[in-house]
Amino acid sequence: MLFHTWTFAAFFLVAYPAYLALKGTRLRLPWLLLCSYVFYGWWNYRYLLLIAFTTSVDYLVVLGMARSRRKKPWLCASLLANLSVLGFFKYGDFVVNSLNALLAWLGAPYAIASPGTLLPAGFPYLLPVGISFFVFQSMSYTIDFYRGRIEQEPSFVRYATFVSLFPQLVAGPIERASHLLPQLRRTPRVTAADAADGLSLFVVGLFKKLVLADTLALYVDKVYAVPGQHQAPALLLATLAFAWQIYFDFSGYTDMARGVGRLLGIRLMLNFRNPYLATSLSDFWRRWHISLSTWFRDYVYIPLGGNRKGPARTYANMVLTMLVSGLWHGAAWHFVAWGGIHAAGRVVTRRLEGTAFYRERLPRCVKQALVFAFVSFAWIFFRAHTLADAWLIVTRILAGSLADPACPLLALGLVAAVWAYQFLYESRLRRLLEPAPVRIAFVIGMILYIAIVPTSGAKPFIYFQF
Amino acid sequence: MPAQPTAAPTHKPDAGEAPFAANAIRLSPREWLVVLAIVAPLMGLVPILWERAETFAPGDNCRIPFELSSDYWVFTRMARRAAARDQTLLLGDSVFWGRYVTRDRTLAAQLNRLCGKARFANLGVNGMHPAALAGLLEHYGKAIARRRVLLHFNLLWMSSERHDLRQKKEFRFNHPALVPQFVPHIPCYRASCADRIGLVIERNLPFAAWTRHLRVACFAETDVPTWTLDHPYANPLRQISLAVPAAAPRPLDDQRPWTARGIARQNFPWVPLDSSLQWRLLHRCIATLQRRGNRVFVLVGPFNEHLLAPSSLAAYRDRKRRVVAWLQQHNIPHLAPPPLPSRLYADASHPVAEGYVALARQLLHDDAFARFTGDRARVTAPRPR
Numbered sequence: 002m003l004f005h006t007w008t009f010a011a012f013f014l015v016a017y018p019a020y021l022a023l024k025g026t027r028l029r030l031p032w033l034l035l036c037s038y039v040f041y042g043w044w045n046y047r048y049l050l051l052i053a054f055t056t057s058v059d060y061l062v063v064l065g066m067a068r069s070r071r072k073k074p075w076l077c078a079s080l081l082a083n084l085s086v087l088g089f090f091k092y093g094d095f096v097v098n099s100l101n102a103l104l105a106w107l108g109a110p111y112a113i114a115s116p117g118t119l120l121p122a123g124f125p126y127l128l129p130v131g132i133s134f135f136v137f138q139s140m141s142y143t144i145d146f147y148r149g150r151i152e153q154e155p156s157f158v159r160y161a162t163f164v165s166l167f168p169q170l171v172a173g174p175i176e177r178a179s180h181l182l183p184q185l186r187r188t189p190r191v192t193a194a195d196a197a198d199g200l201s202l203f204v205v206g207l208f209k210k211l212v213l214a215d216t217l218a219l220y221v222d223k224v225y226a227v228p229g230q231h232q233a234p235a236l237l238l239a240t241l242a243f244a245w246q247i248y249f250d251f252s253g254y255t256d257m258a259r260g261v262g263r264l265l266g267i268r269l270m271l272n273f274r275n276p277y278l279a280t281s282l283s284d285f286w287r288r289w290h291i292s293l294s295t296w297f298r299d300y301v302y303i304p305l306g307g308n309r310k311g312p313a314r315t316y317a318n319m320v321l322t323m324l325v326s327g328l329w330h331g332a333a334w335h336f337v338a339w340g341g342i343h344a345a346g347r348v349v350t351r352r353l354e355g356t357a358f359y360r361e362r363l364p365r366c367v368k369q370a371l372v373f374a375f376v377s378f379a380w381i382f383f384r385a386h387t388l389a390d391a392w393l394i395v396t397r398i399l400a401g402s403l404a405d406p407a408c409p410l411l412a413l414g415l416v417a418a419v420w421a422y423q424f425l426y427e428s429r430l431r432r433l434l435e436p437a438p439v440r441i442a443f444v445i446g447m448i449l450y451i452a453i454v455p456t457s458g459a460k461p462f463i464y465f466q467f
Numbered sequence: 468m469p470a471q472p473t474a475a476p477t478h479k480p481d482a483g484e485a486p487f488a489a490n491a492i493r494l495s496p497r498e499w500l501v502v503l504a505i506v507a508p509l510m511g512l513v514p515i516l517w518e519r520a521e522t523f524a525p526g527d528n529c530r531i532p533f534e535l536s537s538d539y540w541v542f543t544r545m546a547r548r549a550a551a552r553d554q555t556l557l558l559g560d561s562v563f564w565g566r567y568v569t570r571d572r573t574l575a576a577q578l579n580r581l582c583g584k585a586r587f588a589n590l591g592v593n594g595m596h597p598a599a600l601a602g603l604l605e606h607y608g609k610a611i612a613r614r615r616v617l618l619h620f621n622l623l624w625m626s627s628e629r630h631d632l633r634q635k636k637e638f639r640f641n642h643p644a645l646v647p648q649f650v651p652h653i654p655c656y657r658a659s660c661a662d663r664i665g666l667v668i669e670r671n672l673p674f675a676a677w678t679r680h681l682r683v684a685c686f687a688e689t690d691v692p693t694w695t696l697d698h699p700y701a702n703p704l705r706q707i708s709l710a711v712p713a714a715a716p717r718p719l720d721d722q723r724p725w726t727a728r729g730i731a732r733q734n735f736p737w738v739p740l741d742s743s744l745q746w747r748l749l750h751r752c753i754a755t756l757q758r759r760g761n762r763v764f765v766l767v768g769p770f771n772e773h774l775l776a777p778s779s780l781a782a783y784r785d786r787k788r789r790v791v792a793w794l795q796q797h798n799i800p801h802l803a804p805p806p807l808p809s810r811l812y813a814d815a816s817h818p819v820a821e822g823y824v825a826l827a828r829q830l831l832h833d834d835a836f837a838r839f840t841g842d843r844a845r846v847t848a849p850r851p852r
């Protein structure tokens with residue numbers, strides 16, 4: 002179920018009044034859990050078994066840890082179960098296809114069957130929507146308990162609600178148990194201010210998705226579908242357009258998720274903070290998909306040693322973390338290449354970012370432009386269908402052959418307007434954006450634009466595939 | 468150091484609370500009420516003001532331009548205009564609309580010519596099968612309440628499971644926005660649940676119908692962003708004009724008779740009347756009109772029987788007989804004229820220009836039709852042979 006569809010509107014019109022009516026009763030959390038399962042099951046009810054499995058395993062593992070002196074075997078069991086689910090459904094085909102390609106190259110006369118053949122009849126082998134998000138969220142609970150950072154959650158219903166909470170179930174933000182479970186324990190209260198905040202977030206997210214992301218997607222899809230038929234200007238503009246498309250798409254989803262959460266009285270974490278105004282790559286990762294970046298920092302980079310074991314290990318840890326992050330995004334080599342490019346960028350710029358020249362003498366806008374250019378370059382590998390396509394796009398852009406890019410001025414104008422807004426918001430002139438009439442005018446403008454102009458048909462979110 | 472996001476001044480964040488957002492767009496409950504107080508009336512008023520500002524000249528005979536076939540807002544306007552002139556309204560598919568003829572040679576135009584006055588208005592819509600017509604009348608036809616309606620039933624819509632919308636395989640038919648979205652179930656219609664709910668909402672919101680009008684009339688039936696892909700450097704605002712596009716002066720298709728166009732004899736696999744979805748939804752059309760106080764006259768045909776293979780012809784006649792029996796049983800005035808001469812058909816159901824003249828004469832010399840029109844449309848033209 003997508004937030005920007007009428008199906009979700011109908012679902013929410015049923016779920017929300019009942020949720021409000023159950024205020025002060027024990028039924029509120031079970032109702033939220035039921036709604037979350039309906040929300041997920043709408044895509045494919047069979048895959049509810051996966052969420053139920055992940056939830057049950059981690060709940061029982063923590064129960065076992067709490068009653069046992071030896072916690073490590075329990076943690077290993079949880080990691081094994083979660084990563085097996087993730088590996089089978091998300092990476093199974095990728096691994097098998099890669100191995101088969103290798104076997105074919107070696108001239109072996111056999112091939113490994115698709116992992117889907119292991120599933121019972123009638124159970125389609127699909128990439129479960131949002132699997133990377135809910136598995137990571139559930140794993141963080143067991144790891145944090147193992148580290149003694151949180152308490153055991155006694156209520157299975159509350160824990161299941163934490164794992165499957167519908168606003169953030171399929172594309173994050175990846176919440177931590179220490180942040181979300183206490184909110185669920187208090188039984189969320191919904192105030193008028195919460196409702197107003199939720200609506201504000203939702204409208205902004207809807208605008209980002211329906212107006213900005215989907216408009217840019219038309220041009221990006223057209224160019225990236227057949228990159229060989231386009232010259233440098235079109236490929237360059239489509240790449241820059243994709244940089245904004247994926248930002249608007251994903252941050253739009255997050256805004257809507259946070260808005261729905263706020264309507265339910267639940268505060269979800271901020272996931273994006275104007276990432277294209279970052280002045281360094283490390284700054285970019287503090288602003289982009291914050292919940293995932295901090296997850297990898299806390300559960301991969303730091304356990305690997307972080308920056309505590311000398312420069313060589315620090316760089317190795319950075320590279321490994323970025324490669325895993327690339328692979329998290331998708332089971333394909335071009336995602337690994339995307340992670341590798343970011344890793345290389347971090348390795349090269351880490352020292353530079355610390356120099357006085359970079360910090361004090363280089364103008365802020367130059368740093369922002371450099372970071373944006375690098376991130377956009379990396380997006381080529383993320384968006385292209387294959388590594389070969391990505392390489393073709395890079396070489397064509399560098400070759401610089403000119404041709405009319407036929408990029409809609411409307412799309413470019415929208416991006417320019419949003420960029421200007423962000424610059425203004427992070428500058429001293431921000432006060433110009435804060436008076437009530439200005440904010441009201443923005444909201445009215447967005448609502449009317451959404452009502453009149455957007456693309457027809459609901460396009461899914463890019464990050465649903467992860 | 469990057470600027471830290473803070474909330475807009477209307478709310479002070481709690482201690483330890485996550486930052487609200489990375490923009491200043493945060494409204495208080497009172498400010499949302501202001502938004503509601505501005506947006507809701509605006510959405511209600513825009514279609515009304517637009518209708519007043521937009522020029523619209525369909526002529527005495529009317530006819531929706533082919534390009535605006537799915538612009539139901541224009542249909543409503545045309546229906547309202549015809550109803551205000553107390554014209555008899557011709558409702559149906561492209562047979563009434565006039566696929567092979569110009570605007571001044573349709574059935575409505577020929578009836579008006581024979582009567583000597585603009586008593587009839589062509590509200591036919593290209594591709595408007597009964598299942599869609601039921602939706603059109605229900606949601607966009609309220610303006611024609613208590614008016615005389617000449618309703619067309621084209622048996623071609625029962626000529627196969629596909630035409631009857633009963634085949635299980637997905638099939639993209641005309642006017643999906645008008646057919647029943649949930650009940651009765653249409654097996655070949657595979658729109659997502661979200662799209663179906665959206666269409667139901669669109670039917671009930673004049674503002675949504677108006678936005679469809681903009682898309683159809685100004686942006687070649689597509690949305691603005693998609694239109695800009697084909698016109699990357701054009702200003703979309705310049706596309707918006709305050710005039711409903713006029714109908715093309717030429718007919719849509721080749722006007723020659725079917726025999727000259729190389730159409731072979733057909734052996735249609737007619738669907739049984741009892742299980743026909745289109746027939747059932749024609750009942751709904753009639754019921755809607757009767758509920759609104761309309762006087763209804765049903766024209767069954769004119770179908771090109773010359774085009775049918777013998778076995779198919781027998782099945783067709785059986786269905787036609789049963790349709791007529793049903794209309795008689797329910798006291799609904801009707802005419803099921805004998806087939807026109809073969810040369811007057813352009814295909815299975817559309818007459819050529821002379822065919823409309825003959826059909827108009829048949830109607831005007833029919834007693835039931837005369838009673839239906841209040842005898843106002845009697846002519847002294849020779850009886851059709």
